[in-house]
Amino acid sequence: MTLRRLLSIKLGDTPHLITPDNVFAHRDLTTASSLNEARKAMKAQFFPVGLLLIQDTQEKELEALHSFLDVQQATQWVGVFPAELIKNPLCRAMIAQHLFDFHTWPIDPLRLNHTLGHAYGYADLVDQPHITLSSPRDMDLVGNSAAIAHLRTHIRKVAQASAPVLIWGESGSGKELTALAIHQHSARAKAPFIAVNCGAIPASLIQSELFGYERGAFTGAAKEKKGLIEAAAQGTLFLDEVGDLPLELQANLLRFLQEGTINRVGSSTPIRVDARVIAASHIHLQDAVKAGQFREDLLYRLNVLPLNVPALRERKEDLPLLSKHFFKLFEHDKNPRITGFSHRALQAIKAYEWPGNVRELINRIRRAMVMAEGRLITPEDLDLPMPGALRNGEALEEVRIRAERDAINVCLQGSGSNVTRAARDLGVSRMTLYRLMEKHGINA
Ligand SMILES: Nc1ncnc2c1ncn2[C@@H]1O[C@H](COP(=O)(O)OP(=O)(O)OP(=O)(O)O)[C@@H](O)[C@H]1O
Ligand SMILES: [Mg+2]
Incomplete structure (x- = not known):
């Protein structure tokens, strides 16, 4: 029998009543006592299921946990919390958004074991490539x-x-x-x-x-x-x-x-x-x-x-589905470590206006799938700004320059590198476009 990999993160002064015999039997266990340790472990290998053992946690630590889970969405998380913490709105939001299931202290080992079993089952299910995101009836046009x-x-x-x-x-x-x-x-x-x-x-x-x-x-x-x-x-x-x-x-x-x-x-x-x-x-x-x-x-x-045919910005609710569809479609090309999109990436995708529409979405996702360094694609991998945020230390002038360069790239891509068409789309003359391409070092 192969051992199933489990990451157990213990935060706060947890009375560690869980022993290898009652819950961790038949699991290949890695433990972490801080989020940083957990990050390191998750960099080294993929954990289909994670267990969060939380005790006496402050608001600030909850916020840190929230951000941690935001970028660790490919793992199915099971939490164990003190009953009074469940009343905290931040904790409730975190459970709703990120957890597969949760228990309260004191734990019942048998029930927790069952929950973990379900989490493994679910992790297997979402990992199946044959699950299609669009039904065959809907033509090849993805979107709801x-x-x-x-x-x-x-x-x-x-x-x-x-x-x-x-x-x-x-x-x-x-x-x-x-x-x-x-x-x-x-x-x-x-x-x-x-x-x-x-x-x-x-x-x-x-x-x-x-x-x-x-x-x-x-x-x-x-x-x-x-x-x-x-x-x-x-x-x-x-x-x-x-x-x-x-x-x-x-x-x-x-x-x-x-x-x-x-x-x-x-x-x-x-x-x-x-x-x-x-x-x-x-x-x-x-x-x-x-x-x-x-x-x-x-x-x-x-x-x-x-x-x-409506522009992509007029059907933004389709963006998560389309993004996942293209992720599956180009899976063969990707860096094997990459398992999906971070929550921040999906936010950035939704906030962006997509002037080059679905073709631009495909191009950005394909590039990110090859170039991303982490396990989840980030807004930076997609070269998309976070909503309402300037990039680190970026001044307004730099934002303008980047927007200009992005618009030119998108129109050139959309026109198959046809400068006349791209200039028309951008509302400038061909000469102006050539000058701008030279300024940004873009080749048609
Ligand atoms: N709703 C959708 N679901 C899945 N794929 C889509 C969808 N819309 C567009 N695509 C894909 O996006 C790419 C661009 O689509 P298509 O070539 O049909 O656009 P177009 O409007 O003809 O573009 P252009 O104006 O550049 O000729 C294609 O690879 C297409 O398969
Ligand atoms: Mg076309």
């Missing part, structure tokens, strides 16, 4: 907020129709995931889902990529080639960043939406293609229409079924 529930309902509805869908949402908010969910819930689910990022294909190539070409259509066209629209036949064509489509191609796309036919480059024979179009944009296309960069008639054609 009202905003996500609303989005799921809309996805199911528009999946039943065949008219074009226009998805609007900030960079990294989940537009592509939403388009895929529509496809997967539609009658076209078994046919291809072809995603095209209109902003990423060079203007000179985009027409032949989308519409295909005939043999001899241009130098180098030795063989005919189907375009991406034809590749999506019977399925769904997802046009991401549709606002980046050059004006002349907008006319071709409009024709496809109106008549259901395309012409390959170099051919005058129309080809009928049955593909459902879902388009997405992170800019308001109405503004692009006003600026003469987007055809109004195309906007009306695309915007039959509009869908909004």
